[in-house]
Structure formats: C-alpha cells, structure tokens
Amino acid sequence: MxxxxxxxxxxxxxxxxxxxxxxxxxxxxxxxxxxxxxxxxxxxxxxxxxxxxxxxxxxxxxxxxxxxxxxxxxxxxxxxxxxxxxxxxxxxxxxxxxxxxxxxxxxxxxxxxxxxxxxxxxxxxxxxxxxxxxxxxxxxxxxxxxxxxxxxxxxxxxxxxxxxxxxxxxxxxxxxxxxxxxxxxxxxxxxxxxxxxxxxxxxxxxxxxxxxxxxxxxxxxxxxxxxxxxxxxxxxxxxxxxxxxxxxxxxxxxxxxxxxxxxxxxxxxxxxxxxxxxxxxxxxxxxxxxxxxxxxxxxxxxxxxxxxxxxxxxxxxxxxxxxxxxxxxxxxxxxxxxxxxxxxxxxxxxxxxxxxxxxxxxxxxxxxxxxxxxxxxxxxxxxxxxxxxxxxxxxxxxxxxxxxxxxxLRDFVISEYDYSFRRARRKLGVDVKDANLTMLYDGRWKYIFADGFRPMLFDLQEDPNEFVDLGADPAYEAECARLNGLLFQWSRRISQRTTISNAEIEKRGVYMSEAKSGIVIGFATEEDYNDALSRMGEPEE
Missing domain, CATH: 3.40.720.10 (Alkaline Phosphatase, subunit A)
Incomplete structure (x- = not known):
C-alpha cells in the first residue's frame, strides 16, 4: 500500500x-x-x-x-x-x-x-x-x-x-x-x-x-x-x-x-x-x-x-x-x-x-x-x-x-512576531523596522526580546500561568543575560544559504577544488602545486 x-x-x-x-x-x-x-x-x-x-x-x-x-x-x-x-x-x-x-x-x-x-x-x-x-x-x-x-x-x-x-x-x-x-x-x-x-x-x-x-x-x-x-x-x-x-x-x-x-x-x-x-x-x-x-x-x-x-x-x-x-x-x-x-x-x-x-x-x-x-x-x-x-x-x-x-530534540524554542501593522506600534511610537518581538523558551524561562524596550521574563516553573513579568527585576538580570546570549547565538545561524548543503561544501573543499579547475592560488612554486595535486583526496591543511 x-x-x-x-x-x-x-x-x-x-x-x-x-x-x-x-x-x-x-x-x-x-x-x-x-x-x-x-x-x-x-x-x-x-x-x-x-x-x-x-x-x-x-x-x-x-x-x-x-x-x-x-x-x-x-x-x-x-x-x-x-x-x-x-x-x-x-x-x-x-x-x-x-x-x-x-x-x-x-x-x-x-x-x-x-x-x-x-x-x-x-x-x-x-x-x-x-x-x-x-x-x-x-x-x-x-x-x-x-x-x-x-x-x-x-x-x-x-x-x-x-x-x-x-x-x-x-x-x-x-x-x-x-x-x-x-x-x-x-x-x-x-x-x-x-x-x-x-x-x-x-x-x-x-x-x-x-x-x-x-x-x-x-x-x-x-x-x-x-x-x-x-x-x-x-x-x-x-x-x-x-x-x-x-x-x-x-x-x-x-x-x-x-x-x-x-x-x-x-x-x-x-x-x-x-x-x-x-x-x-x-x-x-x-x-x-x-x-x-x-x-x-x-x-x-x-x-x-x-x-x-x-x-x-x-x-x-x-x-x-x-x-x-x-x-x-x-x-x-x-x-x-x-x-x-x-x-x-x-x-x-x-x-x-x-x-x-x-x-x-x-x-x-x-x-x-x-x-x-x-x-x-x-x-x-x-x-x-x-x-x-x-x-x-x-x-x-x-x-x-x-x-x-x-x-x-532541542534546548529551547523560538517564536517571532512583527507588530508593525498593529495599532499598538503607532501608539508606542515605534518605527516599522523596530516592531519586532522574539520569544525564547527553554522549558522553564520564557524570555521575550523587544527592540527598544526592556525584555519580558516569566518563570513557568514558579509561575505556570505567567502572571508575573520579572523582566524589570534587577534580581533576574543574570538570567536575562543568559537567555539573551542564547537568542544571540540562534540569531547568528546561517539560514539563507539554501542552494548548497553543508555536506556539499565539506565535500568540495577549498584550495584544491579551485586547483582542479586550473585556478592556482597560494602556491610558491610549481613543485608545491604538483605535490598538492598528488595528494588530492587527503584532508586539507
């Protein structure tokens, strides 16, 4: 079937x-x-x-x-x-x-x-x-x-x-x-x-x-x-x-x-x-x-x-x-x-x-x-x-x-929201380009990054109904900094290189893939070049 x-x-x-x-x-x-x-x-x-x-x-x-x-x-x-x-x-x-x-x-x-x-x-x-x-x-x-x-x-x-x-x-x-x-x-x-x-x-x-x-x-x-x-x-x-x-x-x-x-x-x-x-x-x-x-x-x-x-x-x-x-x-x-x-x-x-x-x-x-x-x-x-x-x-x-x-499968989840179309943005005087919210939740702490504002923070272990926003409490600055670091790490991912896989990049290598095409870069002598060609397939230095 x-x-x-x-x-x-x-x-x-x-x-x-x-x-x-x-x-x-x-x-x-x-x-x-x-x-x-x-x-x-x-x-x-x-x-x-x-x-x-x-x-x-x-x-x-x-x-x-x-x-x-x-x-x-x-x-x-x-x-x-x-x-x-x-x-x-x-x-x-x-x-x-x-x-x-x-x-x-x-x-x-x-x-x-x-x-x-x-x-x-x-x-x-x-x-x-x-x-x-x-x-x-x-x-x-x-x-x-x-x-x-x-x-x-x-x-x-x-x-x-x-x-x-x-x-x-x-x-x-x-x-x-x-x-x-x-x-x-x-x-x-x-x-x-x-x-x-x-x-x-x-x-x-x-x-x-x-x-x-x-x-x-x-x-x-x-x-x-x-x-x-x-x-x-x-x-x-x-x-x-x-x-x-x-x-x-x-x-x-x-x-x-x-x-x-x-x-x-x-x-x-x-x-x-x-x-x-x-x-x-x-x-x-x-x-x-x-x-x-x-x-x-x-x-x-x-x-x-x-x-x-x-x-x-x-x-x-x-x-x-x-x-x-x-x-x-x-x-x-x-x-x-x-x-x-x-x-x-x-x-x-x-x-x-x-x-x-x-x-x-x-x-x-x-x-x-x-x-x-x-x-x-x-x-x-x-x-x-x-x-x-x-x-x-x-x-x-x-x-x-x-x-x-x-x-x-993962240590945290991400959710994003663009509120540029909402009346709330205009009421707050926020530019369209800055009307972004990003949530990171690690299973206990829910952290919301808001451009131009302090973060929001909820401890779902102690406050499962999310009634208490801890984002302005100095006692939680270190927790906010940790979560912000995770968010920064996530935001640095490469997400637009969709036309070639990581495996293909690894397979192609760098210098010798160019050398095979007749593009000779970085060799001091022809002897060095020929020696490198003879070692094709070995790990590159």
Whole structure:
C-alpha cells in the first residue's frame, strides 16, 4: 500500500481545549483517540502567533525571519521551498483542502514570467499545494474569489439566494423576526448559525477531503486538511450552539496585578479593541460557548473522517498529524485574539500518529520535549524516506521521539512576531523596522526580546500561568543575560544559504577544488602545486 499523510490543522485552537489535554468539560473523544494511537506533544510552540507567518513556517519548515513572510498578507517570496516542493519529486501528490492564508508573491512571479494560472504558477501561488479546495474562511463580498474556492457556490446551490451566504448564512444567526444577527459581532456568538449543520464549513471541508482521498486512489498523497474554525466569527450551527454554558467554562487566567505597571507593549495590546471586548464577562461567556461548540464539531468530523479512512482500508498506512496554527487568549491576561507569547496564544496542540512499526513503543504517550511547528515538514519528509535537507529546513524530524530513540530534540524554542501593522506600534511610537518581538523558551524561562524596550521574563516553573513579568527585576538580570546570549547565538545561524548543503561544501573543499579547475592560488612554486595535486583526496591543511 502507498504511504499517505493526513495533515490536519485547526485555526486558533488552544492547546488546552481538548479533553486529552485536560479540559474537564469539553469532551473530544475522536481527537483523544488519535492521541491514544500516537504521541501527544505537550510542549509544542508556533514560530509566530498569527495565522500567515505561522502557517508559512509550518509549510516551509523555516523560522519567520528566514522565510520573510512576517505578517498576514505579506507574500511568501518566490523561491522558498515548501512541503509540496519537497514531496512532489518523491511522487507524492500534495494537496490542500481548506486554508493556507497564503499571499502570492505577485511581483516576484511577474518578474520571473510565471503566470498565476500556469501549473507552476498555481503551485507557487498556493504555498506549494495543489489547491483541491481552497477556503480561507473570510469571504467579504468585495473580495475576489480565489482558485478552487467553491463554498459560496455550494451554498447557493443549496438554495440560498443571499449575495454572500458564507457571511449571512454560515456565519450569521437571526432573531425571532428574521433579522440577521451577524457573527462578526461577539455578542451574537450564542446564536445558532442559519446554516444546517451539514452545510456549515467544517463538515463541508471534511467531505471535500474525503472526495480527494477517493480520487487519489493508490497514488501516495499528502493532504493538508485545514479547518478555518474555531477562528472567528465565533458562531456555530445547531446543536452545537448551546452545548456549553458558563458552568462548563474554564476559570479566566488573569490578575489585576498584570495591569499594574505592565511592559509597555503588553499594555498597548491590552488596550486594543478586541482585548477590551473580552473584559466583558457576558460577551466572553457567549464567545467561549461558541468556541467550545466549534471544537466539538471539529471532533465529530474527525470521527467521521477516521471512520472513512478505515472504510477505505488505508488507516494503517496513513500518518496523521493534528495541530493548530496558534491559540486564542479568550480574555486570559486581559487579552483577546492572539499575537503575544503567553501559552494560551503561542502553545498549540500537536498529535502525531505514525503507522510505522518503529513507533509502536510510544503509542498513547505524552511527550514533554520542546517541539516547534517547523518540525512538521521534516517529519513528513522523513516518513517518505526523503533526503535530509538541513541547509533548507530548520526544523527537526519528530520521528526519533516517535520511535523512542530520544526524549529531546532541542534546548529551547523560538517564536517571532512583527507588530508593525498593529495599532499598538503607532501608539508606542515605534518605527516599522523596530516592531519586532522574539520569544525564547527553554522549558522553564520564557524570555521575550523587544527592540527598544526592556525584555519580558516569566518563570513557568514558579509561575505556570505567567502572571508575573520579572523582566524589570534587577534580581533576574543574570538570567536575562543568559537567555539573551542564547537568542544571540540562534540569531547568528546561517539560514539563507539554501542552494548548497553543508555536506556539499565539506565535500568540495577549498584550495584544491579551485586547483582542479586550473585556478592556482597560494602556491610558491610549481613543485608545491604538483605535490598538492598528488595528494588530492587527503584532508586539507
């Protein structure tokens, strides 16, 4: 049988909103079943805490400062290798059902003469994926339809005559008088979406994934099934809309002390409109009820999808990866949305089911190894026995952890955030070029470097909820200096030399590789040159 990979990504799903991760009231048996079949990585972190750059790191296996797509709608430049670029030469059909948040490098493609509707141009425009069904989830009426984006047409075929049924049906409710209650507004989150459950976005994209799998047949495939929920608009159809009342909600993680002399950047983000909205307990309760309902719907669809794989007889040959592109503050730390680096935002669920016999010894276990989003690409490439590409891919294969060969891959994880587009930057008077944040977390200490400001520092051993910022405390200057040294070491890595491997550089040598080409440098006499040629292949001095 052919090897297959099902790479499932949710959008804005927190690491702790699964029952297998400890949520006491949100039962997710089908996702939990994946954890029992594989390994749940309990300390997985994204490379950026916002959709676009996080996903570009997932798809390239490279840090944000390496691939350069630092915020939503900043194009991934032409030439960046992606998962599909690595898998297609191995004969693996690499396709997308759902979201990528990819913005094509239109200027770069134009410069190189790549037409967006050509075979190569389409792949470059879609993050290296064959766009079997594209659905980024945001469908304002004025936005131009993207390639193979069919959900609105599907809804119209179901009889909805609305100009934009994505917005007015799938993501709106209605009152007793038939007035629309838009899901864009947080206080409408407790309404049932107008769409029938089977016609809402999560079941629709699941069925499209099944269509692809049936169509692919015996061809090895890697399918990126990318759900656009539980990302806002926070609204879900019956019966999920009222499953989770306030009694099922986790206690809010925030303290008044966080607002007393906070770090200037943290303060600016706490003052953002969305953060202020989540300080209203009634609004927050409505959002969390819908958020939990959206996750429950994803879990139910995961169950349907796993049953389908069993029916097709391919479950035992398919690697399954389940994850999210970032979390959601949901009012924790006086914040809404994501973007900063507290665990509700930067930490993600990550479950990997490797069907290989070598992984049997770790099935059903939980790993506390520090892992990153960039580890997904090398893990998939490793599964297909692809080449080691350390000069391009900065992540590390998770298979040594899955096979029980080691219990750690790295000493720290990195996440980066470009806040130049945010209102907070302007409020702080920070230049665009300086609006950069970098987090380094070593398993105990979480250190955030902020250009032009003091650092932030949290001790997650003594303060697991990250309430106390120690970055301004003189008693922790030495700890900050140590972590800053690690960050400086990491920042000096060579990440742009992607056209030649380290092994090839080692193989070529220096002086004698030039000498073989007739370029004679550094020899005093012809006798010295001839003597060196006679010793070709020996280690160079």
């Amino acid at each position: 052919a090897k297959n990979v099902l790479f499932i990504m949710c959008d804005q799903l927190r690491w702790d909103y699964l029952s297998c991760a400890g949520h006491p009231h949100l039962d997710t048996p089908h996702i939990d079943a994946l954890a029992k079949r594989g390994v749940r990585f309990d300390r997985a972190y994204v490379q950026s805490t916002i959709c676009g750059p996080s996903r570009m790191s997932f798809y390239t296996g490279r840090y944000v400062s390496s691939h350069g797509s630092t915020w939503n709608n900043i194009p991934l430049k032409v030439g960046e290798m992606t998962l599909g670029d690595h898998l297609r030469p191995l004969g693996v059909r690499t396709a997308l059902c759902g979201k990528t948040h990819m913005s094509a490098d239109v200027e770069g493609m134009k410069r190189l003469g790549l037409a967006p509707d050509s075979e190569i141009g389409a792949l470059v425009s879609e993050c290296g994926f064959e766009p079997y069904e594209r659905d980024d989830g945001l469908h304002p009426s004025a936005r131009k339809k993207k390639r193979n984006e069919n959900y609105k047409d599907y809804m119209k075929d179901k009889g909805w005559e609305d100009e934009n049924p994505w917005e007015s049906v799938a993501n709106s409710g209605e009152d007793e008088d038939g007035n629309l209650l838009s899901g864009w507004f947080l206080d409408n989150s407790d309404q049932a979406a107008r769409a029938e459950e089977e016609d809402s976005e999560t079941p629709y994209i699941t069925r499209r994934a099944m269509d692809f799998i049936q169509e692919a047949g015996d061809t090895p495939w890697c399918l990126h099934l990318s759900y656009i929920k539980p990302h806002w608009p926070y609204i879900v159809p019956e019966p999920y809309h009222d499953m989770y009342g306030p009694q099922t909600h986790q206690p809010i993680l925030r303290k008044d002390a966080e607002q007393e002399n906070p770090h200037p950047i943290f303060k600016a983000f706490m003052e953002e409109r969305v953060s202020k909205a989540f300080t209203n307990d009634a609004t927050r309760a409505k959002v969390i009820g819908a958020y939990m309902g959206l996750i429950k719907q994803i879990d139910d669809q995961t169950g349907a999808l796993m049953a389908f794989l069993d029916e097709q007889g391919i479950a035992d040959d398919t690697m399954i990866i389940f994850t999210s592109d970032h979390g959601d503050y949901l009012g924790d730390h006086w914040m809404g949305e994501k973007e900063l680096f507290h665990d509700p935002s930067a930490r993600i669920p990550l479950i990997v089911v490797d069907p290989s016999p070598e992984a049997d010894k770790t099935r059903g276990t939980v790993s506390d190894a520090l892992v990153e989003a960039i580890d997904v690409v090398p893990t998939i490439l490793d599964f297909y026995d692809g080449p080691e590409l350390g000069h391009i891919i900065e992540g590390q294969s998770l298979r040594p952890l899955l096979n029980g060969e080691t219990d750690a």
